[in-house]
Amino acid sequence: MRSILVIVAHPDDETMLSGGTIALLSEQGIPVHLLTATRGEGGEVGAPPLCSRESLGEVREHELRCAAEHLGVATLNFMGYQDPVVGPDDTLFPFEADYSTLVNQIRDALRETDAEAVITHGTDGEYGHPAHQLLHCAVADAVQRSSSQPLFYTFAAHIATIEDRLWNVSDPAHLILDVRPWLDAKEAAAMCHETQHVLFKRRLQAETVREILRTTESFHRHVPLVDNGTPTDAFADLLRAAGAWSPQT
Numbered sequence: 001m002r003s004i005l006v007i008v009a010h011p012d013d014e015t016m017l018s019g020g021t022i023a024l025l026s027e028q029g030i031p032v033h034l035l036t037a038t039r040g041e042g043g044e045v046g047a048p049p050l051c052s053r054e055s056l057g058e059v060r061e062h063e064l065r066c067a068a069e070h071l072g073v074a075t076l077n078f079m080g081y082q083d084p085v086v087g088p089d090d091t092l093f094p095f096e097a098d099y100s101t102l103v104n105q106i107r108d109a110l111r112e113t114d115a116e117a118v119i120t121h122g123t124d125g126e127y128g129h130p131a132h133q134l135l136h137c138a139v140a141d142a143v144q145r146s147s148s149q150p151l152f153y154t155f156a157a158h159i160a161t162i163e164d165r166l167w168n169v170s171d172p173a174h175l176i177l178d179v180r181p182w183l184d185a186k187e188a189a190a191m192c193h194e195t196q197h198v199l200f201k202r203r204l205q206a207e208t209v210r211e212i213l214r215t216t217e218s219f220h221r222h223v224p225l226v227d228n229g230t231p232t233d234a235f236a237d238l239l240r241a242a243g244a245w246s247p248q249t
Contacts, residue, residue, distance in 0.1 A: 003031040005115035009131040010040040011064035012193040018155045019186035020179025026072025033113040038083035066192035094130040106142035117151035122168030152223035171220035176246040
């Protein structure tokens with residue numbers, strides 16, 4: 001494949017949702033370009049705090065650059081949107097953006113990276129995060145308007161046999177991968193996101209970062225549509241050849 005563009009809303013989304021796959025692709029010599037909408041300014045600062053609220057965006061950008069290096073990401077760029085602070089009762093918000101501008105930014109990124117495939121958040125925004133859902137819609141529109149018509153996949157696709165709060169129920173899994181051979185790289189990247197470790201462990205009631213890492217990663221293909229069965233395309237064929245194909249598929 002020429003290259004793959006991964007687009008996420010916040011730092012750590014790339015690692016927690018598709019880190020094993022990114023490491024796999026990088027190992028295979030496929031350039032993976034990472035585009036992030038925000039610097040995660042609205043997230044947690046750690047407990048005890050590792051930085052001030054005012055400096056969190058800068059700190060999380062540094063964390064993401066560290067994670068990208070461990071995953072073998074070819075290029076990393078930020079779209080420059082502001083991540084809103086989480087509200088009372090963990091209320092989540094989308095980042096503010098002119099929608100047409102957002103779509104055009106993504107379309108430009110597809111052209112500049114010459115991406116043969118783009119991967120982003122699922123239809124449901126994983127756990128219903130509005131920023132994830134906004135980005136999903138914008139990527140879908142950008143793909144539709146792109147002259148190159150790249151493959152369009154989303155991560156955290158629903159696997160009926162595995163219970164996980166992050167699965168996008170609206171997106172049944174077309175590709176299910178066992179990423180345990182790349183778990184060390186995924187863990188190294190996750191360790192970079194130090195400000196979020198307490199959050200990770202709290203949500204999944206875990207003692208260590210490695211415990212919270214998913215060893216199965218899954219994808220749903222939106223473009224072109226899959227009528228039935230398993231998709232056959234350059235992305236799927238590469239994953240098969242790399243030996244990551246899960247018996248569940």
